Amino acid sequence: MSPRPGFILDVDKSTPPVLFWHGEGFRMEKLPTGSRVVYPPEALPPLKDPLGAIVNALENPVGESDPLSSLLFADMRLTIAFDDLSLPLPSMESPDIRQLVIEQILDLAASKGVDDVVLVAALALHRRMTESELRHILGDRIYDSFAKMGRLTQHDAEDPSNMIHLGLTDKGEDVEINKRAATSDLLIYVNVNLVSMDGGHKSVATGLASYKSLRHHHNVKTMVHSKSFMDRDKSQLHSSNWRMGRLIKEAGVKIFQIETTLNTNTFPESFSFLQKREWEWNLRDRASFVGASTALQKSPPWLSRKVLHTIRSPYQLTGITAGEVEAVHDITIQNVYKQQLVEVHGQTDILTMGLPYIGPYNVNSIMNPILVYCLGLGYFFNMYRGMPLVRKGGVLILSHPTRREFDPTFHPSYIDFYDNVLADTTDPLEIESKYENSFATDPWYIHLYRTGHAYHGVHPFYMWYWGAHALDHLGGVIILGGDPKTVHRLGFMSASTMPDALEMAQSVVGPDPSLTHLHSPPLLMADVK
Amino acid sequence: MDYKPEKLKKVISKSIPGFPFKAPTWPSSVSRTPKPSKLGANYDTEWSRTYPVRMVRSLFLDGVARPLIKTLIKPTVYGDDRIKDAPVPVIFAANHSSHLDTPLLASHLPIEYRHKTVIGAGADYFFDRTWKAALWSGLAGAIPIERNRVNRKSSALAETLLNDGWSLIIFPEGGRTPDGFGQTFKAGIGQLAKKSNVPVIPVYIKGTYDALGKNSRKFTPGPTSISFGYPLYLGESEDVRAFALRIQKSVDQLAYELETDWWTARKASALGMIPELAGPESKGWRDEWNRTKYKAAKISGSPHWPKTD
Numbered sequence: 001m002s003p004r005p006g007f008i009l010d011v012d013k014s015t016p017p018v019l020f021w022h023g024e025g026f027r028m029e030k031l032p033t034g035s036r037v038v039y040p041p042e043a044l045p046p047l048k049d050p051l052g053a054i055v056n057a058l059e060n061p062v063g064e065s066d067p068l069s070s071l072l073f074a075d076m077r078l079t080i081a082f083d084d085l086s087l088p089l090p091s092m093e094s095p096d097i098r099q100l101v102i103e104q105i106l107d108l109a110a111s112k113g114v115d116d117v118v119l120v121a122a123l124a125l126h127r128r129m130t131e132s133e134l135r136h137i138l139g140d141r142i143y144d145s146f147a148k149m150g151r152l153t154q155h156d157a158e159d160p161s162n163m164i165h166l167g168l169t170d171k172g173e174d175v176e177i178n179k180r181a182a183t184s185d186l187l188i189y190v191n192v193n194l195v196s197m198d199g200g201h202k203s204v205a206t207g208l209a210s211y212k213s214l215r216h217h218h219n220v221k222t223m224v225h226s227k228s229f230m231d232r233d234k235s236q237l238h239s240s241n242w243r244m245g246r247l248i249k250e251a252g253v254k255i256f257q258i259e260t261t262l263n264t265n266t267f268p269e270s271f272s273f274l275q276k277r278e279w280e281w282n283l284r285d286r287a288s289f290v291g292a293s294t295a296l297q298k299s300p301p302w303l304s305r306k307v308l309h310t311i312r313s314p315y316q317l318t319g320i321t322a323g324e325v326e327a328v329h330d331i332t333i334q335n336v337y338k339q340q341l342v343e344v345h346g347q348t349d350i351l352t353m354g355l356p357y358i359g360p361y362n363v364n365s366i367m368n369p370i371l372v373y374c375l376g377l378g379y380f381f382n383m384y385r386g387m388p389l390v391r392k393g394g395v396l397i398l399s400h401p402t403r404r405e406f407d408p409t410f411h412p413s414y415i416d417f418y419d420n421v422l423a424d425t426t427d428p429l430e431i432e433s434k435y436e437n438s439f440a441t442d443p444w445y446i447h448l449y450r451t452g453h454a455y456h457g458v459h460p461f462y463m464w465y466w467g468a469h470a471l472d473h474l475g476g477v478i479i480l481g482g483d484p485k486t487v488h489r490l491g492f493m494s495a496s497t498m499p500d501a502l503e504m505a506q507s508v509v510g511p512d513p514s515l516t517h518l519h520s521p522p523l524l525m526a527d528v529k
Numbered sequence: 530m531d532y533k534p535e536k537l538k539k540v541i542s543k544s545i546p547g548f549p550f551k552a553p554t555w556p557s558s559v560s561r562t563p564k565p566s567k568l569g570a571n572y573d574t575e576w577s578r579t580y581p582v583r584m585v586r587s588l589f590l591d592g593v594a595r596p597l598i599k600t601l602i603k604p605t606v607y608g609d610d611r612i613k614d615a616p617v618p619v620i621f622a623a624n625h626s627s628h629l630d631t632p633l634l635a636s637h638l639p640i641e642y643r644h645k646t647v648i649g650a651g652a653d654y655f656f657d658r659t660w661k662a663a664l665w666s667g668l669a670g671a672i673p674i675e676r677n678r679v680n681r682k683s684s685a686l687a688e689t690l691l692n693d694g695w696s697l698i699i700f701p702e703g704g705r706t707p708d709g710f711g712q713t714f715k716a717g718i719g720q721l722a723k724k725s726n727v728p729v730i731p732v733y734i735k736g737t738y739d740a741l742g743k744n745s746r747k748f749t750p751g752p753t754s755i756s757f758g759y760p761l762y763l764g765e766s767e768d769v770r771a772f773a774l775r776i777q778k779s780v781d782q783l784a785y786e787l788e789t790d791w792w793t794a795r796k797a798s799a800l801g802m803i804p805e806l807a808g809p810e811s812k813g814w815r816d817e818w819n820r821t822k823y824k825a826a827k828i829s830g831s832p833h834w835p836k837t838d
Binding site for chain 1: 547548549550552553554555556557558559
């Protein structure tokens with residue numbers, strides 16, 4: 001049976017309570033009659049022969065590109081860059097798609113006698129990955145062959161000797177990227193395109209760039225004018241990346257882009273209720289839900305987190321395209337839309353959504369309050385095409401416990417951002433002008449980024465800018481079940497129950513408001529007409 | 530003030546919290562797509578042919594059903610010598626008068642067949658509830674046979690099992706006789722024999738209608754008989770309908786043999802004078818009589834008037 005497309009449910013009296021993610025747990029909320037619930041499409045069927053599809057993509061590239069086998073030669077410098085563990089979410093079951101693709105590339109390179117091969121994790125300003133995380137992404141065979149010889153590297157944006165300035169775009173943007181990648185005879189980029197924001201020129205122009213380069217598009221002005229950053233044609237973030245990507249090409253960097261798309265088989269069988277519509281839950285789903293939610297509720301947050309972060313997603317490959325960056329990305333985006341797009345007619349006064357325990361920046365870590373803000377106002381709010389799902393001046397209700405919890409190893413600068421910056425102001429423009437530079441150039445944060453597993457000092461600022469468009473658009477944000485003190489620090493209101501939240505929202509949007517719930521998981525993108 | 534105690538169902542319902550502890554309600558705006566049923570002809574009986582279940586069934590058949598049947602309806606078995614050298618597997622085709630037929634025949638099959646035989650049972654009657662399906666397939670080794678429409682699934686299952694060496698008990702009349710007279714054998718038996726290339730052993734069961742007929746409300750213990758005929762093979766150019774008729778006539782002959790004696794029955798058979806189990810032409814009014822008898826019993830009861838306060 002072919003998978004069912006996305007679906008808009010009109011809530012009536014007989015609609016059962018709806019599932020909301022609530023951090024490391026769940027909430028079941030009865031929504032008012034007349035509300036809408038946007039359900040994602042079912043997972044698309046996977047490619048029948050993933051390995052065959054990879055080989056086929058490498059040998060039949062799209063755009064102006066020769067087959068990979070003809071681009072490889074014995075004395076060349078070959079660099080293979082790949083996305084870090086912020087994709088996909090949660091991490092996929094072994095073998096990761098990057099492992100499968102890179103193994104095929106290395107087989108080809110070996111057959112052509114290429115000796116000078118270096119692998120680079122395209123971290124940008126993300127944290128360095130641990131050995132076990134790299135082993136998970138690449139597999140033991142690749143890790144053992146390259147790590148010991150120093151040929152498996154993680155991009156260091158703060159190492160001046162490893163960066164090269166390629167010039168300025170016509171808008172005056174600095175393009176500074178990884179030197180090894182830029183000076184190779186061929187740079188192969190292996191991407192995982194989980195959402196429509198990923199991939200294209202953003203892979204190299206962001207993933208292998210320095211702070212000097214990133215600040216041209218990771219800023220408040222660009223983010224406010226990216227409506228949304230999930231819609232490339234209306235995203236200034238992407239326009240900037242595209243300008244940089246074209247300059248990289250003009251500078252003579254030869255890129256062979258490989259983009260992959262996955263279906264939304266996000267959770268294993270034991271959590272299958274997360275992938276179903278509530279009225280279709282059978283006895284087993286209900287028992288799994290009651291068991292899982294009770295256990296997670298009774299456990300301390302650290303334990304629930306530990307359990308949830310062990311989940312590996314049974315994602316399956318739905319598409320792989322290789323060749324010239326822009327031609328590849330056009331096909332990839334269509335594959336992503338095919339899986340995630342749901343047509344929705346009209347905006348809403350109140351938009352509700354549940355936030356999970358995981359986002360791109362807290363894999364194997366804590367979802368701290370700034371990441372809660374970023375996931376809700378940055379990622380989920382922007383999962384639209386056309387216009388936002390909630391009207392201008394509307395209210396966003398997020399469900400998350402939002403505790404004041406931080407991971408000092410991974411997110412040291414986040415703690416200072418929360419304690420010092422947010423205590424002063426929550427206005428993105430003020431934060432940017434007053435504090436960004438001091439965090440971005442702080443030697444201690446740079447040291448932790450380069451030698452430990454810390455996100456760069458400027459990273460919490462980017463998280464805050466990520467939500468700038470939503471802040472500009474919304475009339476209010478309410479965090480359902482959030483810790484009042486922490487929520488207040490973020491500049492929002494907290495409510496303990498859904499009826500309370502709705503009453504508070506009505507004081508902003510007026511009486512008898514319309515309500516839409518974005519049902520996740522799995523991921524979906526609203527195509528708002 | 531009148532105190533009306535709440536119904537137990539209501540009390541239990543109130544004490545259990547709602548969804549997800551209870552089944553979800555279905556939003557009225559969402560149309561239901563019928564799910565493929567796991568019951569009826571779709572019921573998967575494979576588990577009932579696993580060794581542990583077969584062992585339990587053997588113990589039940591030999592240790593419980595057989596002694597009980599021997600005590601209650603005292604069966605006499607005739608003609609088992611005719612099937613002594615018959616191949617394995619075979620199809621046992623019997624007339625059908627009572628629910629007793631199945632345990633009676635299953636527990637009195639020759640030992641070569643008894644523990645590796647499945648029983649074709651009406652999918653709509655024996656497999657319409659999960660518990661019934663589990664009970665009949667587990668204890669009797671029943672497999673669902675669609676009686677009311679053509680279903681490839683049930684015939685394919687029977688064919689597969691025959692090819693795997695399982696014998697099959699089938700009642701080609703398609704249901705119990707409502708009046709004690711026989712019914713026409715359906716052509717499906719011939720089709721199955723043709724597809725599986727397996728011989729059919731005609732079986733006549735006598736006395737079970739009197740013990741527990743279709744419309745009987747009580748069980749009346751009494752003597753019963755089982756008579757096995759020679760294995761019948763489908764002729765090379767024989768039509769499956771003609772073969773079904775031949776099986777039916779063989780059962781008629783076995784019945785006549787029990788009524789008279791072997792020699793008389795042989796002579797009558799040679800002359801084409803075997804009376805049919807289907808009985809005389811008057812069968813029609815008896816059917817009607819039975820139906821109206823049931824109806825009349827209902828009508829003759831005390832009338833129920835609507836309650837008024």
